Amino acid sequence: MALNEKLKIIIIEELNLEDMTPADIDDDAPLFGNGLGLDSLDAVELVVQVQKYFGVEIKDMDEGRVAFQSINSLSNFIEERRSA
Amino acid sequence: MSPIPPVPVTGIGCLCAAGANLNECMDSLFAGKRKPLPPTRFSSDHQVAYPVFEITRAFPADSSNQRSDILFTAELALVAAKEAIENAGWNREVLKNRQVGVCIGTTVGSAMNNEEFYRSYRSGGNPNMDAITRFLNSNPAQVIAAEFGLTGPCQTVVNACSSGTDAIGLGASWIRSGICDVVLAGGADELCRVTYNGFISLMISDTSPCKPFDANRKGLNLGEGSAVLVLESSDLCRSRKQSARASVLSFGSGCDAYHLTAPAPDGRGLKQAIAAAMTACDKTVEHVAFVNAHGTGTPDNDRVESLVLNELLPQIPYLSTKGYTGHTLGAAGAIEAAFTVACLEAGEIPASAGFETPDPKLLTTPVKHQTAVNGSIAITQSLAFGGNNAVVIFGKGDI
Amino acid sequence: MRAAIEGIGVVGGFGCGVEKLRRALICGKCTPKMIPVTTRNQTAELPVYLCDTSSLESFINKRALRRVDHYSKLAVLGSFLALEDAGVLQDDHLNLAIVVATGYGASLTTFSFLDTAFDDGDACASPTLFSNSVHNAAAAHISILLKARGPNLTVSQFEMSVPSALLAACRLLEDKVVDAVLFGGVDEYCGVLGYCWQRFFGPDSAVSMKPLEWNNQSAIAGEGSAFFFLTRDEGNKPKYGFVTDIQIGHIEKHESQSQLGGFLFLGADGQKSSGIHYARCIQQGTHAAVYTPLYGSFPVGFAIDMAIAAVSVREGTIYATPRHAGKNSGLKIIWNEQHLDSKRIYCLKFSCKGEYGMISITAK
Numbered sequence: 106m107a108l109n110e111k112l113k114i115i116i117i118e119e120l121n122l123e124d125m126t127p128a129d130i131d132d133d134a135p136l137f138g139n140g141l142g143l144d145s146l147d148a149v150e151l152v153v154q155v156q157k158y159f160g161v162e163i164k165d166m167d168e169g170r171v172a173f174q175s176i177n178s179l180s181n182f183i184e185e186r187r188s189a
Numbered sequence: 190m191s192p193i194p195p196v197p198v199t200g201i202g203c204l205c206a207a208g209a210n211l212n213e214c215m216d217s218l219f220a221g222k223r224k225p226l227p228p229t230r231f232s233s234d235h236q237v238a239y240p241v242f243e244i245t246r247a248f249p250a251d252s253s254n255q256r257s258d259i260l261f262t263a264e265l266a267l268v269a270a271k272e273a274i275e276n277a278g279w280n281r282e283v284l285k286n287r288q289v290g291v292c293i294g295t296t297v298g299s300a301m302n303n304e305e306f307y308r309s310y311r312s313g314g315n316p317n318m319d320a321i322t323r324f325l326n327s328n329p330a331q332v333i334a335a336e337f338g339l340t341g342p343c344q345t346v347v348n349a350c351s352s353g354t355d356a357i358g359l360g361a362s363w364i365r366s367g368i369c370d371v372v373l374a375g376g377a378d379e380l381c382r383v384t385y386n387g388f389i390s391l392m393i394s395d396t397s398p399c400k401p402f403d404a405n406r407k408g409l410n411l412g413e414g415s416a417v418l419v420l421e422s423s424d425l426c427r428s429r430k431q432s433a434r435a436s437v438l439s440f441g442s443g444c445d446a447y448h449l450t451a452p453a454p455d456g457r458g459l460k461q462a463i464a465a466a467m468t469a470c471d472k473t474v475e476h477v478a479f480v481n482a483h484g485t486g487t488p489d490n491d492r493v494e495s496l497v498l499n500e501l502l503p504q505i506p507y508l509s510t511k512g513y514t515g516h517t518l519g520a521a522g523a524i525e526a527a528f529t530v531a532c533l534e535a536g537e538i539p540a541s542a543g544f545e546t547p548d549p550k551l552l553t554t555p556v557k558h559q560t561a562v563n564g565s566i567a568i569t570q571s572l573a574f575g576g577n578n579a580v581v582i583f584g585k586g587d588i
Numbered sequence: 589m590r591a592a593i594e595g596i597g598v599v600g601g602f603g604c605g606v607e608k609l610r611r612a613l614i615c616g617k618c619t620p621k622m623i624p625v626t627t628r629n630q631t632a633e634l635p636v637y638l639c640d641t642s643s644l645e646s647f648i649n650k651r652a653l654r655r656v657d658h659y660s661k662l663a664v665l666g667s668f669l670a671l672e673d674a675g676v677l678q679d680d681h682l683n684l685a686i687v688v689a690t691g692y693g694a695s696l697t698t699f700s701f702l703d704t705a706f707d708d709g710d711a712c713a714s715p716t717l718f719s720n721s722v723h724n725a726a727a728a729h730i731s732i733l734l735k736a737r738g739p740n741l742t743v744s745q746f747e748m749s750v751p752s753a754l755l756a757a758c759r760l761l762e763d764k765v766v767d768a769v770l771f772g773g774v775d776e777y778c779g780v781l782g783y784c785w786q787r788f789f790g791p792d793s794a795v796s797m798k799p800l801e802w803n804n805q806s807a808i809a810g811e812g813s814a815f816f817f818l819t820r821d822e823g824n825k826p827k828y829g830f831v832t833d834i835q836i837g838h839i840e841k842h843e844s845q846s847q848l849g850g851f852l853f854l855g856a857d858g859q860k861s862s863g864i865h866y867a868r869c870i871q872q873g874t875h876a877a878v879y880t881p882l883y884g885s886f887p888v889g890f891a892i893d894m895a896i897a898a899v900s901v902r903e904g905t906i907y908a909t910p911r912h913a914g915k916n917s918g919l920k921i922i923w924n925e926q927h928l929d930s931k932r933i934y935c936l937k938f939s940c941k942g943e944y945g946m947i948s949i950t951a952k
Binding site for chain 2: 626627628629655686690692693695698699701702703705706709710711713714715718719720721722723724725727728729731732734735736737738739740741742743744745746748752753755756759762763765780783784787788836837838840941943
Binding site: 120121122123124146147149150153156157162 | 650651654655704711712715716
C-alpha cells in the first residue's frame with residue numbers, strides 16, 4: 106500500500122476520526138488548524154504512532170511542525186528518516 | 190465588601206526530594222540545592238533517562254513509618270501529617286476527641302495502575318491480589334483519618350495538578366462553615382512509571398533539570414512528596430493559646446473549559462481564580478509580598494502564567510519552586526503552600542531555581558536570586574490538566 | 589446544608605434518564621448482562637449491570653466525542669440529561685460549577701494506557717490515553733463541552749465519594765461562590781474489575797442480589813452515573829425537592845439512630861464486608877427500602893439512591909423494594925408501593941471500613 110494511503114488510515118483509526126475515509130484527506134491539505142482540525146494532543150499522539158508504525162522518532166515539536174504540515178510532508182519525512 | 194474570616198495555620202509538615210521535613214526543605218531551597226537524577230526505583234526503555242526528584246527510601250528515616258500494606262503515597266501523607274500535628278502542638282489522643290476533618294489531594298495515590306499485577310493479568314497469569322488490596326487501603330485521606338483516629342469529614346481531591354491547592358481551600362471552607370474546628374489539609378504523590386511515561390508521551394518532560402520561565406525551558410521534571418497543613422478555627426487557637434504561623438485568607442478557583450491538557454492561552458481560568466481570591470480577602474496588589482507560581486517549566490504553562498502575572502500582579506516578585514522539588518502533581522499545591530508560609534515567615538524567597546536566561550516572549554521574569562519580600566500576603570497558585578486553576582492566599586503571622 | 593434539586597440525569601443498567609429509572613422502579617427488576625471472565629485458566633460468566641451511552645450522540649456530534657472514553661461518556665451523558673431535565677441545557681453555563689465523585693476513576697483507560705506501553709514499548713505509550721486516565725478527565729470534558737468555567741472539582745473516596753463531594757457542592761452554593769452546581773457520581777466497569785471480583789468473591793458469583801441478607805456476599809458489579817442540577821434555596825419550589833442534610837462519620841463515633849421520622853433508603857449492595865454495619869447500626873422496625881438490585885454494586889451507586897429519593901419525593905411515592913432483595917425480619921421493608929407521607933427520605937450508605945454517609949432529601 107502506498108505510504109500516503111497508510112498514513113491516512115492510521116490517522117483516521119488512531120485519532121478516532123470515525124466519520125472520515127482516506128478519500129476525504131487531500132495529500133497537500135493542512136493537517137492542523139483549519140485543515141482536519143487536529144490539535145496539540147493529536148500532534149503528540151501522531152508522534153507516538155509514527156514511532157510505533159515506522160520506527161521513526163520525532164524529537165520535538167519543531168521537527169513535528171515541519172513533518173505534520175500535510176500527508177505529503179509526513180510521508181517525505183518518514184521516507185527520509187527510514188533511508189538514513 | 191468585608192473579607193471572609195481568615196483560617197489560622199498552626200502546623201506544617203512537608204517532605205520531598207529537597208528535605209525530610211519543612212526546615213530541611215527550606216534550608217535546601219535557600220542554599221540553592223537541587224539534584225534531579227534518573228529514577229532509581231524503576232526503569233524504562235526510553236533512549237534517554239529523564240531526571241526526576243526522587244525521595245530516597247532513607248526518608249522517612251523513622252522505620253516505624255514504613256508500611257507494606259499501603260502505597261508509598263499514603264506513607265508520605267502519614268509522615269507529613271505527623272510532622273504537622275506535632276508542629277501544631279497537638280497531642281494525638283486529644284485530637285481524637287475532636288471533630289477533625291482530613292482533605293488531601295493526590296493523583297497517583299488514587300490510581301489503580303500496578304504494572305506487575307496488570308502484566309500478570311494480561312498474560313493469563315495468577316497475580317497476587319495484594320496489589321489490589323493495597324490500593325483499596327491507600328486512599329490518602331482515609332489512611333490519615335484511620336491512623337490518627339479522626340472521624341470528621343474525609344475527602345481525597347483528585348483534581349490533577351491543582352489537587353493540593355484545592356484541598357487547602359476546601360479544608361479552610363470547612364472551618365469557616367463550622368463543620369469542624371480542625372482540618373488536616375494537604376497533598377501527597379509518589380513517582381511511578383505511569384506518570385513518568387505519560388508526561389514523556391505528551392512531550393512535556395525535560396531530559397535535563399527543568400528551567401521554569403527560562404528561554405531554554407523544554408518541560409518538567411517529575412517529583413514526589415507530601416505536605417499537610419493544620420488548619421484551625423480562630424476560637425480554638427485562642428482557647429489553647431496557640432499562635433498561628435500564617436492564615437488562609439481566601440481561596441479562588443476557575444476552569445479554562447478549553448482543552449484536556451493545554452492551558453487556555455489567555456489564562457482566563459487563572460485570572461478568574463486570582464481575582465476571586467483577592468476579592469474574597471479584600472486585598473489588592475499592594476499587599477502581595479510574592480507569588481509562588483505553578484511554574485512547571487513547560488513552554489505553555491510558563492507562557493500563560495507569565496502573561497497573567499504581568500497583567501494582574503505586575504512588579505510582584507515571583508518564583509517557581511519546582512526547580513527544587515520537581516512537579517509533585519497532587520502534592521504540588523500543598524508543598525508549595527508550605528513553602529509559601531515558610532517564606533512569609535522568613536520575609537524572603539529563594540531564587541527561582543533553573544531560571545537563567547529571560548525569554549524575550551515573556552513580559553515578566555521570576556527572581557534570579559534570593560530576594561527580601563515585603564507585604565502582608567502571599568499567593569500560591571496551581572494550574573491543572575483539564576483546565577482547573579486554583580489559588581490560595583496566605584496572610585502573614587498570627588491574626 | 590441545603591440545596592434545591594432542579595434536574596436529574598441517570599445512566600445505569602436500567603437505561604438512561606429518569607423515565608427509564610422510574611420504569612425499573614415500577615417493574616422492580618433489572619437484568620444484568622453476562623460477561624465472560626477468565627481466572628486460573630477457567631472462564632466463568634459474571635453478571636454485570638452495564639450501561640449503553642450511545643444516546644449521547646443525540647446531544648453531541650460524534651467528532652466532538654472522539655477522544656471521550658466510556659468513563660467520561662457516562663459522566664457527560666448524566667450531566668446533559670440532568671441539564672435537559674432541569675430545562676437549562678441551552679442556557680449559558682459560564683458560571684456553572686462542576687463537582688464529580690468517583691470511586692475508581694477511569695480504570696479502563698488507565699489499563700489501556702499500560703497496554704500501549706507493554707505492547708510496543710514505553711516510547712509508544714499513548715498521550716491521549718494518559719490524559720484521559722486522570723480521575724478529573726470526566727469533569728474536564730463536561731466543562732469543555734458546556735463551556736462551564738466555574739469551580740471544577742473531582743473527589744475520590746470509594747463508597748464515601750458521593751456524600752463527600754456533595755458536601756463540597758453544597759458549600760459552593762451556601763458560600764455564594766456560584767448560583768448553580770452540576771453535581772454527580774460516575775464509575776465504570778472494566779475487565780480487571782471483573783477479574784478482581786472473581787478472585788475475591790469466588791467463581792460462583794451471585795445471579796441475583798440479596799442485599800438484605802447482610803451476612804451473604806451477593807453483590808453484582810455495575811457501572812453508571814447520576815447527575816443533579818443543584819441551585820441555592822431561594823424560596824422557589826424546585827422540581828425534586830431539597831438536599832437538607834449530609835452527614836459523614838464513622839461507626840466508632842456513631843450514636844445509635846433514634847427512630848427516624850421518614851424512610852430510609854439503604855445503600856446495602858450485597859457486599860458482606862459492609863452488610864455487617866447495616867445489621868449492627870439500624871434500629872429494628874425502621875421503615876426502609878433498598879434499590880441496589882436495579883443497578884448493581886459500585887462505589888458511587890449512592891448517587892443513584894439519591895436520584896431515586898428525589899424522584900420519590902417529587903411523586904410522593906415510595907417504590908417497592910425489588911422482590912428478591914432478600915429476607916430480613918428486623919426492618920419494616922417497603923415491599924409494596926406506597927404513599928410518601930412524611931416527605932423525608934434518608935439515603936444511608938456504609939463502607940466496608942465502617943464509614944457512613946447519610947443524605948436527606950425532603951420536599952420542603
